[in-house]
Amino acid sequence: MPCGPVATPGPSPGCPSAPPPALLAAQALVAQLAGGSWVLGPDAALGSSQLPAPAHTAGQSLSLRCSGARRSRRSCCCPTASSSASLWCPSMGAPRVPERTVLFQRERSGLTYRVPALLPVPPAPTLLAFAEQRLSPDDAHAHRLVQRRGTLAGGSVRWGAARVLGTAALEEHRSMNPCPVHDARTATVFLFFIAVRGRTPEAAQIAAGRNAARLCCVTSRDAGRSWGAARDLTEEAVGGAEQDWATFAVGPGHGIQLRSGRLLVPAYTYHVDRRECFGKICRTSPHAFTFYSDDHGRTWRHGGLVPNLRSGECQLAAVDRGQAGHILYCNARSPLGSRVQALSADEGTSFLPGELVPALAETARGCQGSVLGFPAPLFSRPRNGRWPVGAGSHSYSPHLCLGVQEPSEEGTGDTQGAQGPSGMEGCRDSPEEPGLGPGLSGIMAAWTSKVPGPPATLSQSPTWLLYSHPVGRRARLHMGIYLSRSPLDPHSWTEPWVIYEGPSGYSDLASVGPTVKGALTFACLFESGARVSYEEISFCMFSLGEVLQNLPPGPKPPGLGDKPLERCRPS
Template identity: 65%
Template sequence: MQPSARTMGPTPMPARKVLFQQERTGLTYRVPALLPVPPGPTLLAFAEQRLSPDDSHAHHLVLRRGTRAGSLVQWGPLCVLDTATLPGHRSMNPCPVRDASTGTIFLFFIAVRGRTPETLQIRTGKNAARLCCVVSRDAGLKWGGAQDLTKQAIGDAEQGWATFAVGPGHGVQLSSGRLLVPAYTYRVDGRECFGHICRTSPHAFAFFSDDHGHTWHCSSLVPNLRSGECQLAALGGGLLYCNARSPLGHRLQALSTDEGSSFLAGQLVPSLPETARGCQGSILGFPAPSPGRSAPDEPESPEDEEIPGGDLSWLLYSHPTGHRARLHMGIRLSRSPPDPRSWTEPWVIYEGPSGYSDLACLGPVPRGTLGFACLFESGARVSYEEVSFCEFSLHDVLENVPPDHVNEAAGHCWPC
């Protein structure tokens, strides 16, 4: 069914709430992660607290809890996660995942020794990062002490890594119960004599657990093209989808047919351009509407109140839309993943400097559709002035993204 014609005029943008803001002292908040926790849902908004915008000045991880009050979210005060740290290390890259069967939240992060920059680790081939996790069993009110999982999850493979990191952003749980945490490493591909680096290459991969987080393991790496910061989504037919930052001008996607234990060769996605130097982006899978649902502009019927999910998944993607700089946060939709041609042009939800982001699904909302949220870096002059939160629905997305070329050519915009 063809969508009805849209009225011409400025594209609407969702209301925005600033959750973290750069302070006069220089404290800066970057690298957001967002996790909805039932019931409600409660929203957990994480970020890095840095002494300055510089990566090497990362300090603590922080959290704000949001609770639903009617159509609004009421946000609690900023809380510093004092337990999410290792002595002598700085905490970076929050990456939460929740086990639905136990209610346990695992907040993964990397702890990096002192102020050792990533560039130095890559140049020398000497890793200064540790894989760490803190756990909450009460929806993020209290957190346990930091666990260093590096030896358990990585083992001897660490000797061939110049450095690594998780996410940033959310992890996922599969229908099998497997928990997955996205990650990437700079693999040492060759060394000169005396231990100096010859060359390295970045590769996305995943950490996973099949026993509710008691033990963790690492997958094999995306084998070919260079890929970095990434996120994961489950697709129909047993496929796991990885979307990663790449220095090759476009995003990279890679599939797994064994629930993330390994990945097939990655491929560039021409319809998802990177900024000049690349930027983290968020990916989110959700059940496609059933084939018989009406188009968003048609009147809803009582049976439209449910959001049935089958084997077919759609994907949302958030990323700055500027090609030369991190500008204008955009939302894109794929109705036919993993076809790299299936992405729409973006719906810009914020005009101005924008950076890292994380998407979350909030479940059913009025009008028989799904609700989503995006937590993203934003600012008036530079992208790290604040971290903002906004909500929108699948109806809003369908109203505001231009039609994708694949489904337009097929003469429909709904799965059949």
């Protein structure tokens, strides 16, 4: 819902005094960054150009936050004078739900669209949305891959018609699990997928210990307008390991490119841990890993498996550690009740032992989720151009800077990992710096005020993570967006902002760069429906400011070594 001034009857015990005019001006900018209109009462709407004057008149004031005031589930009232008005904001009541566009919808013939993947391709950016087209919702009835191509302009996306990717197929195989990745140096999009023989379901492959999947990809050099012939990379990239893999798959969802130029495709396999005599399977277990290329997609190899915990469908992000370089972060589906995260210090060639992420609960049968790294709104770097040593360092005192990043050495970029929009290698002292959304520092201050304890430092890590996943524990319900400011700490995740209420399933996140208003903007492509999650695939966009405004009160993201705090629940 949009923000708006709401009349209040009078002061209430325990409410704070009227805020100073400077704070009111900052609060107005906060609402402007969110991009919503203000609502006066139930009917009249005010656009962002008609924001109330920040200076309050005698006997009347505006208040955005309710510091110390009692909250209810639906509203928060902080009267500040005998005749006053308070600014109702989504984070104080019902969170805002982004507008969504349905890109793929189940047809009367039974054709169903599942397993979305989303990739921004610069410079516009162009957005490529992919999905499986199935003859029915069943995995065994997957058929082929489809695409819609969108152009971002003026803060909205104009989508072209859906089309079948005829070359993304092998004869007598069904195409599944779209997983696109963009090579910034060669301007090439690689669309990876698995081609599974006939109608052989994954469960049958696991039970028999005989893999029926092939690793394939098609490429485009014109931002998805056309695609080349399919390449079967199984022998090259999997090789002899296939004899120990009951089955495998990529993604689903986007891959990433590291600053070194390495291309990474997330994947998982059901590894045959032990066989009985006569080839009968005794035990298998799922493990996440990567396929990677160091020569811009000419050749591909597979990396080592996440060694300990069971981990399946996964996605990757590059996490900047300042002077210590970067580390690869993997977030994976698991049957263990919560997500599994694993780290790699060698760009996905191998992984350290995984660990459970208790803040990210799985649904009863598990579900795919998406993870996205982006440059944190950190304090700007010192004059010598170096990051502070270690996450959580807050030796800086200057302004906030969104989009600070190490420049790419050879023009390559992590288009879906820790790297932000191009042209944002630093920032000046002005709060109007391109790419720095107006009022972001106010939003940050307001967001950190929602959590208990002392103010949280903003420099937890040069990279923050977003994560999307259904929030339901028993069923795939309600698509949630989570935030971590300390990605290496599994306890650092916030409670979710629900961007869609109802059946929800697989999803994919993307960073689409700053909008015309300068706010860093993200997109989410996700399964949704009124009765079941596979009725349609929806698309929505939201800014970092909106994420911060709409996150519910939750644990203060701790620095490295801190213990997780209990959730602060409204009274």
